[in-house]
Amino acid sequence: MKIYELAASPSARRVSIFLKEIGLEIESVHVDIRAGENLTAEFLEKAANGRIPLLELDDGSHICESVAICRYLEAASEQQQSLFGNSALEQAQVEMWHRMVELQGLFPALQAFRNISGVYSDRENVIPSWGEESRSRLISFLPTLERQLSANKYIAGENFSIADITLFVLINFAKNIDVEIPAELSHLAQWFKTIASRPSVQ
Amino acid sequence: MKIYELAASPSARRVSIFLKEIGLEIESVHVDIRAGENLTAEFLEKAANGRIPLLELDDGSHICESVAICRYLEAASEQQQSLFGNSALEQAQVEMWHRMVELQGLFPALQAFRNISGVYSDRENVIPSWGEESRSRLISFLPTLERQLSANKYIAGENFSIADITLFVLINFAKNIDVEIPAELSHLAQWFKTIASRPSVQ
Numbered sequence: 001m002k003i004y005e006l007a008a009s010p011s012a013r014r015v016s017i018f019l020k021e022i023g024l025e026i027e028s029v030h031v032d033i034r035a036g037e038n039l040t041a042e043f044l045e046k047a048a049n050g051r052i053p054l055l056e057l058d059d060g061s062h063i064c065e066s067v068a069i070c071r072y073l074e075a076a077s078e079q080q081q082s083l084f085g086n087s088a089l090e091q092a093q094v095e096m097w098h099r100m101v102e103l104q105g106l107f108p109a110l111q112a113f114r115n116i117s118g119v120y121s122d123r124e125n126v127i128p129s130w131g132e133e134s135r136s137r138l139i140s141f142l143p144t145l146e147r148q149l150s151a152n153k154y155i156a157g158e159n160f161s162i163a164d165i166t167l168f169v170l171i172n173f174a175k176n177i178d179v180e181i182p183a184e185l186s187h188l189a190q191w192f193k194t195i196a197s198r199p200s201v202q
Numbered sequence: 203m204k205i206y207e208l209a210a211s212p213s214a215r216r217v218s219i220f221l222k223e224i225g226l227e228i229e230s231v232h233v234d235i236r237a238g239e240n241l242t243a244e245f246l247e248k249a250a251n252g253r254i255p256l257l258e259l260d261d262g263s264h265i266c267e268s269v270a271i272c273r274y275l276e277a278a279s280e281q282q283q284s285l286f287g288n289s290a291l292e293q294a295q296v297e298m299w300h301r302m303v304e305l306q307g308l309f310p311a312l313q314a315f316r317n318i319s320g321v322y323s324d325r326e327n328v329i330p331s332w333g334e335e336s337r338s339r340l341i342s343f344l345p346t347l348e349r350q351l352s353a354n355k356y357i358a359g360e361n362f363s364i365a366d367i368t369l370f371v372l373i374n375f376a377k378n379i380d381v382e383i384p385a386e387l388s389h390l391a392q393w394f395k396t397i398a399s400r401p402s403v404q
Binding site: 048049063064065067068069071072075076088089091092093095096097099100103104107125127129130133144148 | 250251265266267269270271273274277278290291293294295297298299301302305306309327329331332335346350
């Protein structure tokens with residue numbers, strides 16, 4: 001197997017932390033998105049969504065979308081504990097919080113970044129007012145995280161999960177749009193410190 | 203168990219089709235979103251994301267986010283075949299196509315609808331130019347679906363999955379923003395006809 005990625009991309013970062021958490025090492029191929037290497041016919045032939053990260057299996061077939069890649073790699077590893085949750089209830093709680101972190105956190109942050117910075121204005125329409133709106137929606141989501149973390153060790157409950165990885169990547173990425181954890185959200189800040197000390201994110 | 207929902211909402215529709223597919227019947231409680239019943243302190247106490255659908259378990263705890271609800275309900279049912287895929291590879295393919303349908307289809311359609319129609323302008327900022335941009339991104343995603351369906355019976359491969367349910371809900375919902383399947387996308391049109399004949403969507 002090998003993985004096509006760009007280390008700076010939040011999606012690729014998610015997969016790379018996940019790989020370290022499950023103790024898997026895979027050959028990595030750098031794709032220069034800024035230069036449009038993901039827009040070539042050759043890349044689009046492999047990646048149905050035209051994006052990185054992209055996993056190439058040994059039989060030459062491909063899986064894109066970072067969370068799909070994580071699911072496949074975990075199944076291929078020998079992990080006893082799943083980062084997607086173990087019991088039916090835990091799996092649902094991980095899915096629930098993971099989606100909340102994505103829908104109300106990571107996706108608004110990405111839309112804010114692209115529409116405020118205009119970094120991909122050579123290939124997509126950029127609407128700065130939507131960027132500002134997305135940024136403010138992200139900020140108003142942070143107290144929901146604080147509430148959950150004031151009663152739980154990790155974002156989906158008592159166990160570390162993929163939802164923590166996505167949240168960690170989000171909080172780091174949010175610096176690009178000048179969003180930091182406000183001082184009064186002390187449980188979120190403490191959670192961030194705990195996650196930042198894990199070997200997988202060094 | 204009981205489920206809080208609004209039949210017209212695409213997310214609630216997803217769960218209700220899923221329930222019929224796995225042969226499960228659950229008591230349903232109508233929530234009037236237009237009237238803001240989801241914004242009351244009582245509802246927010248139950249739903250961490252403030253949205254429907256919301257599943258209430260018999261012990262009084264709650265799961266929100268439609269896909270998390272589907273995962274939990276499938277685990278609680280006696281299904282042999284999973285609508286999330288069976289082998290590790292199939293699970294990854296379902297996740298991959300499901301996320302593509304959501305990220306490039308359903309979410310842009312929802313953002314288009316809310317920002318063009320202004321239906322929730324009493325509670326959120328509305329940016330019509332982002333609505334138009336989202337609508338055009340949805341339209342440019344349709345050929346990707348056509349390509350996949352020209353080589354596969356269902357959107358994630360040979361088996362019907364949750365990705366088909368989400369895509370069916372998307373295509374129906376897209377009528378609200380005047381997006382229909384273009385005549386030249388014949389495989390997508392044929393797939394839609396096939397899904398529309400399933401008892402679960404009647």
